[in-house]
Amino acid sequence: xxxxxxxxxxxxxxxxFSGSLCFVLKGRTARYYxxxxxxxxxxxxxxxxxxxVTTGMAVTYPMGEFPAPWGNELRAGILExxxxxxxxxxxxxxxxxxxxxxxxxxDESKVNLYYAIxxxxxxxxxxxxxxxxxxxxxxFLEILTLTSCGSLIxxxxxxxxxxxxxxxxxxxxxxxxxxxxxxxxxxxxxxLLMVPMQETIAEMAQDPRMFMALTLSTGxxxxxxxxxxxxxxxxxxxxxxxxxxxxxxxxxxxSLVSKxxxxxxxxxxxxxxxxxxxxxxxxxxxxxxLGIMGMIVGSVQAMHADNINRMVAFSSxxxxxxxxxxxxxxxxxxxxxxxxxIMAHAVTKxxxxxxxxxxxxxxxxxxxxxxxxxxxxRNRDAGMAFLIGxxxxxxxxxxxxxxxxxxxxxxxxxxxxxVKLVAVMLALAASSLLNxxxxxxxxxxxxxxxxxxxxxxxxxxxxxxxxxxxxxxxGGLNLFLGLYSWVAINLIxxxxxxxx
Numbered sequence: 298x299x300x301x302x303x304x305x306x307x308x309x310x311x312x313x314f315s316g317s318l319c320f321v322l323k324g325r326t327a328r329y330y331x332x333x334x335x336x337x338x339x340x341x342x343x344x345x346x347x348x349x350v351t352t353g354m355a356v357t358y359p360m361g362e363f364p365a366p367w368g369n370e371l372r373a374g375i376l377e378x379x380x381x382x383x384x385x386x387x388x389x390x391x392x393x394x395x396x397x398x399x400x401x402x403x404d405e406s407k408v409n410l411y412y413a414i415x416x417x418x419x420x421x422x423x424x425x426x427x428x429x430x431x432x433x434x435x436x437f438l439e440i441l442t443l444t445s446c447g448s449l450i451x452x453x454x455x456x457x458x459x460x461x462x463x464x465x466x467x468x469x470x471x472x473x474x475x476x477x478x479x480x481x482x483x484x485x486x487x488x489l490l491m492v493p494m495q496e497t498i499a500e501m502a503q504d505p506r507m508f509m510a511l512t513l514s515t516g517x518x519x520x521x522x523x524x525x526x527x528x529x530x531x532x533x534x535x536x537x538x539x540x541x542x543x544x545x546x547x548x549x550x551x552s553l554v555s556k557x558x559x560x561x562x563x564x565x566x567x568x569x570x571x572x573x574x575x576x577x578x579x580x581x582x583x584x585x586x587l588g589i590m591g592m593i594v595g596s597v598q599a600m601h602a603d604n605i606n607r608m609v610a611f612s613s614x615x616x617x618x619x620x621x622x623x624x625x626x627x628x629x630x631x632x633x634x635x636x637x638x639i640m641a642h643a644v645t646k647x648x649x650x651x652x653x654x655x656x657x658x659x660x661x662x663x664x665x666x667x668x669x670x671x672x673x674x675r676n677r678d679a680g681m682a683f684l685i686g687x688x689x690x691x692x693x694x695x696x697x698x699x700x701x702x703x704x705x706x707x708x709x710x711x712x713x714x715x716v717k718l719v720a721v722m723l724a725l726a727a728s729s730l731l732n733x734x735x736x737x738x739x740x741x742x743x744x745x746x747x748x749x750x751x752x753x754x755x756x757x758x759x760x761x762x763x764x765x766x767x768x769x770x771x772g773g774l775n776l777f778l779g780l781y782s783w784v785a786i787n788l789i790x791x792x793x794x795x796x797x
Contacts, residue, residue, distance in 0.1 A: 303358060308342065309424045311338065315334050315416040320410065324405060330412075343382055345381065355374035357370055376793060383644075387548070392545060393766070394544070398545065402451075403451050425437050426557070426560065428561075429490060434565075438558070448549070452546075459537065460541050464538050481513070481514035491564070495569055499571055530590075551610070590618070595616075604666070606653050612736075616690075619702075623635030626705070633708070634707070638701040641778055645771075648771040652679045657669070659675035681768075683740075691737070
């Protein structure tokens with residue numbers, strides 16, 4: 298216990314140190330070091346998960362050994378450790394499968410800076426997962442915002458600069474609102490640590506006037522993190538941010554960064570506000586409505602995209618809507634579905650964003666649909682990876698996406714509200730149909746060769762382990778979450794109960 302309790306802090310400190318170290322390393326050395334230390338972090342996070350599962354206990358690290366309510370805390374339970382393991386897997390495969398584009402998309406002298414940014418981003422992701430107080434959450438949320446912009450702008454073309462500026466403006470607005478919400482809650486409760494704040498809020502919520510003030514504070518905080526995570530109607534920054542960045546950045550931003558903001562919001566609802574109090578607020582119904590609208594609008598916009606990366610980016614906006622819909626449903630079932638979808642989306646979207654540039658390579662380096670005809674036949678490895686990711690997004694049985702949608706349907710049934718049940722079922726049906734339309738249309742295009750342009754001479758079978766191994770890992774995780782979903786769902790449920 299005395300050793301394990303230090304592990305969450307080790308992941309943060311080592312990542313911060315690695316970020317500083319990569320500033321003085323050469324590009325290739327920085328890449329090798331980053332992969333090595335991320336594998337080490339994966340082992341550390343796996344050890345935390347093993348300990349929390351076998352003992353049924355969370356570990357808490359009071360920074361500076363100052364106890365509550367004065368000090369800041371890091372806390373690792375089953376849910377945090379499970380997500381930390383997944384996050385590290387995505388980080389590793391994103392670097393392995395996308396390093397070639399990192400080397401070609403930016404100046405050689407700046408490659409080491411990119412890895413420094415990734416390592417600082419990892420520190421922020423780990424700290425947001427482990428934090429047990431709102432102030433530390435805000436500090437690392439800001440670091441995550443800055444490093445995310447840095448990961449966009451390192452590819453020095455006009456579109457990435459514009460995307461980074463837009464991303465920064467929207468995220469700073471979200472950060473400001475989040476900080477305002479934290480300040481209001483601190484003013485009302487006198488606490489920043491989550492557990493003492495929850496205890497105070499439980500008493501204050503009995504007074505209708507104080508309940509209104511708590512609702513306002515929570516609403517402001519929620520708007521801030523909704524903007525940063527891309528909930529409708531704040532999702533318009535996603536297409537440029539994801540589609541013009543280097544593939545590793547697109548994979549990490551879509552799979553991890555936007556989801557970290559949502560996970561922080563879920564943690565605040567559970568551990569700082571208290572789920573019993575939060576579910577009395579009208580915020581939950583608003584999240585349900587906006588989540589459903591995001592599912593539909595994001596899918597419709599994906600249908601009208603003329604660029605495969607923009608299509609996948611708009612699809613990400615729709616998937617964020619799924620997650621907020623689960624939070625709007627509420628209860629253990631709703632939050633379990635939302636978190637399971639975060640996991641399913643992470644392994645699927647990272648695969649898609651790491652695959653689309655491979656299809657473009659055999660299509661005159663173009664991401665336009667009209668150029669992608671037969672690209673999956675010319676690069677069969679990339680075609681197979683895109684096929685698996687697409688089937689999961691549509692919701693075909695055996696894949697993670699199907700189980701995820703099934704969990705949302707079950708959450709709607711368990712909500713006890715006929716209105717919610719009908720709304721959820723209609724939203725799932727409409728969104729799944731739209732997903733099938735634009736993903737099947739894309740698959741038909743990349744696998745069809747009506748003009749007979751494919752020959753043995755232009756088939757590119759890379760068979761490179763640094764691409765194929767990450768795709769096998771992501772595809773295997775997708776199938777595991779589809780076929781053995783009960784393992785992840787049980788861990789999520791245990792983790793949510795440990796939250797309380």
